[in-house]
Amino acid sequence: MTSSMESASDQVEDTGALQEPPDPLRWWSLLAVSLATFMTYLDLNVINVAIPTIQRSLHLSEAGLEWIVSSYLLTLAGLLLAGGRLADAFGRRRLYMIGLIIFTLSSLSAGLAGNGGVLIGSRAVQGVGAALLTPATLAIITSTFTDLKERTSAIGLWTVSAAVGLALGPVTGGLITQNIRWGWIFLINVPIGVVTLAMSVKTVRESRASESKLSLDVGGLVTSAIALFTITYALIEGNDAGWSSAKIVTAFVVAAIATVVFFAIEARAVEPMVNLRLFRIRQFTGGISTQMIWAFGGLAIYFFTSMYLQNVLGFSPSKAGLLFVPMAFALAAFAGFSTLMEGWIGGFRTVSLGMVMMTVGLIMLNMHNEHATFASLLPCLIVLGGGMGIMNVPMTNAVMQNTPEAQAGVASALLNDAREVAGLLGITIIGATLRSKQNSELRSGSSPSHAFLSGYHIGLWVATALVAVGIFFTYVMLRPSKNAIPAQLS
Known part of the structure; x- marks a missing residue:
């Protein structure tokens, strides 16, 4: 066990050295996996604003409606880690292609669904496809870009594609639902998926764990x-x-x-699915924990801010979604800038700076009430998005650069699962805090909108406190170690 991990770790130590000429199609490969990532993140929340229309069209109950949203997330989160392990064992390209095909076909099925059962089932299968391809994309980038500077830039662009997909989901869903037919929120994935598949066949090369007979565990x-x-x-x-x-x-x-x-x-286990010795590496554990901290606070506030915009300020779904577009562009711009920042001041300081920006953005957001406007909220979300962007690339690098190549798929899956589970946990805990205050205000005679606003402010402070603690946590946990990775895994 020890010798196999040491040999895998030696590969990580030597990652920065060019063992072979760089893949001439590597940037096209990045474009392909980024398009696939964009689709899966778009589908996380593209459906939210279309829910009322879908309910009327398919005559769904409230329970059925909830499962249209939940089925995708349930299979995605449940199978991500398995998808990462299968990619390491059988080939990242192979699992990525299988996942992409499944995702595209299930998108077609969802778009053409004539009843709730077919739509829920299609959404669940979409989650399976996303769980197979998502961890493989980051592992493909890690193995394709052998130069550390290029890899950092590639991870930055991958992060941008994910963030833009997540942010454009609501406005895309709103525009399509209002102007075409709700089924097209899924059918738009089909041409994108076909083009991505064709591009991937030509540009994405196979990679897998160096052990020729890696156990499935x-x-x-x-x-x-x-x-x-x-x-x-x-x-x-x-x-x-x-x-x-x-x-x-x-x-x-x-x-x-x-x-x-x-x-x-x-x-x-002789060949464990997740080598627990990875968690002895401070930067690896710090990166996973940082992902959970920002997802707990950031994704929960994203969710409840959407409700604040519509329930308190009276924004239409399209207008509410549109407000998040500048946030996505800020995230993208700062993600690109973070690669330079990481070289200037170090990854751990860059992540901490991102946490500072997120904290400031949350405080700014908490200063608004029922009289807020689109223009007054815009700077808050830009600062918040910029903070998310500037921290995500060095955080991802901290995990992937401290992971043996044989476990790259699993490490990618751990990062994604940390975000999904922590995001759900944040929505649950912050939501419970919000509802407790909201109910208290309602009992005292406040209007529903004022009661929600009071609870929303409490939830914001909970998220702000957690992210503020993350400033110091990341500064300590992501600081470069003096010890080599092999020594820590041996």
Whole structure:
């Protein structure tokens, strides 16, 4: 075990050295995997503003409506880690292509769905496709770009594609729903998917773990999937079903047991799915933890700010979505700038600076009330988006550059799962805080909009406090280590 990890770690240590001529098609390969990433992130929230229209069209119940949104996230979060491991074992290009085909075909099925069952099933299959291709994309970038400076730039562009997809989801969904037919929020993925597939066939080269017979670690695959499925299900359904209800308590218990069994299996496995020694590397653990901190605060506030814009300020879905577009451009611009910042002041300082900007943006946002305007909110979201952009690239680098090549797919999956689960956890906890204050205000006679605003402000302060703590956490945890990676994994 030790020798295999040392040999894999030696590959990481030598990553910066060019062992072979750079792939002449590497930038086209980056474009292909970035387009695929853009699609999967777009589909995380493109459906939100189309929900009322879909409900009327398909005559759906409230429960069915919720599962149209939740089914995609449930299969995505539940299978990401398994997808990363399969990519490392069987080839990143192979799993990426399979995932892309599944995602494109299920998008076609979702767009043509004539009833709720077909749409929910198609969304679940979309999540499977996204879970296979998403971790493979970052692993492909890591193996394709052998020069560290180029890799940093490539990861920056990949981050931009994800952020733009996430931010454009609401406005894209709103414009399509209002002007065409709701099915086209999924059908637009089909031509993009076909073009991406054709481009990938020509430009994406195969890579996999250096061990020729890498074990699948079936026990790790199964227990990780069970743990992630059940915790995601509990966080999605807990508020509506009741946190003390039998099915939610059971889901949490199953998740806890599966997690304990997973770690026990990984600690004893000869070829573990996730080598637990990776977490001895401070920068690796710091990067994963940083992802969770910003996702907990940032994604939750993204969710509740959308509600604030529509429920308190009376914005239409399209106008609310449009406000997030400058935020996406700020994220993209600062993500590109962060590659320069990382070279000037170091990755750990750059991430901390991003946390500072996020904290300032959240404080600015919290100064607004029911009289806020599009123009007054714009600077807040630009600062917030800039903070997210400037920290994401060096944070991702901290994880991927401290990961043996054999575990690149799993590391990418861990990063993505950390974001999804922490984002759900943030929505749950901040949402509970918001609703508690909201209900208190309603009982005291406040109007519904004022009650929501009071709860929203409390939720903002919770997110602000967490991100502010993250400033110091990232500064310490992401500081470069004096020890070589092989020594820490041996």
